[in-house]
Amino acid sequence: MLTVALPKGELLKHSIRLLKSVGLDFSAFLEEGNRQLQILDASGKARGLKVRAQDVPVYVEYGQAQLGIVGEDVLREKKPLVARLVDLGFGYCRMSVAVKASCPYKSPLDLPVNSRVASKYVNCARDYFQSLDFPVEIIPLYGSVELGPITGMSEAIVDLVSTGKTLKENGLVEIATLYESTAMLIAHPLSYRLNTDGINDWIDQLREGVTTEQLGVRS
Template sequence: MSSPETVANEPLVLAVPKGRILKELRPLLDGVGVEPEAAFDDPDSRQLRFATNLTGVEIVRVRSFDVATFVAFGAAHLGVAGNDVLMEFDYSEIYAPVDLSIGHCRLSVAEPTSLSASDDPSRWSHIRVATKYPNVTRRHFARRGVQAECIKLNGAMELAPSMGLCRRIVDLVSTGGTLKANGLVEVETIAEVTSRLIVNRTALKTRPDQVGDWIGRFQEAARHAA
């Protein structure tokens, strides 16, 4: 077991997601005073771990779904994750103190436009759904008394209905353009989604001043960006 002195001297690690959210997060990193090394902003770099301008603060860049896992198991002390990911994994080891108000989208149920013309979601009793959110999907429909058979896919959800895999999907929706291009329409919203600052609960207990300071910095940066 690490001593308090050892814990205090370990680098503080912030896990951030790749992709669209990272572009929105970048100004907030400037707002909290974190400047990653040059490779962080190099689109050709395959580097995943980065030093910063702050001694003892590092950044790791991982898949959005993996941010929560890195933080929950203590590999990272802080992270940025959408509440869709937090709902799916429901890790008790994670505390989410700050809504950063970035990454706005929604988690929705969608089906073919041709089906929606005659379909009545209130009459569903059993449905088959393609999604990368099986836990959220099952819980959502269970609350409605609907049995949901979930087919786990990690991408290209919009293909599932046209390929005969299922008739409905649950996925993140931003503009709805991808759904429309694939002949689908939203029929129900499960949750509104934004990205949150997340914290490992053990890190908050063992490094309260340091971690608490970063929570305050992100709160202030999010408030100014609003």
């Protein structure tokens, strides 16, 4: 049976709407008080797993789910061995370098050499500053990265920004964008190549669903 790994949080509602447009109904995941981590879709054709965004590619890489939906940011940070199939268009955000609004740095290259940069995305942050040939010390944090510059622990942060509200509330400003991120449809590479459980049909339908939705938005 087809299994789809869905990310908790921001992307869940959109992911469920997209899957519903191709006949897979996982809306039970959205019911208040529903604590289930796996459910069958209403028609019994597929199984859904609701997991942390960072865990989606793990379930897909190990073949426990043939398909998954996850933000580009997670794929860039974890570099999992999964097939990246369709840009789903929703869940836009960007990975940015931000500093205190009161400081004089207008670009990452203005930072003092060997500055401290706090981030939940240590690989993205490290790769970016290496690509600039600019030495910094990355401080790994799990949450509230904006506290780094506020407490003086770090000169800058690398973090996901969607509306920019959190940065503003904390007196921080963006000075560079590493990349933009949207939700991606991913697949277990072997299942994709061997068309296990007929997943290529589902992929085609989802691709079409996305195109129709995007045309709908434009019209």
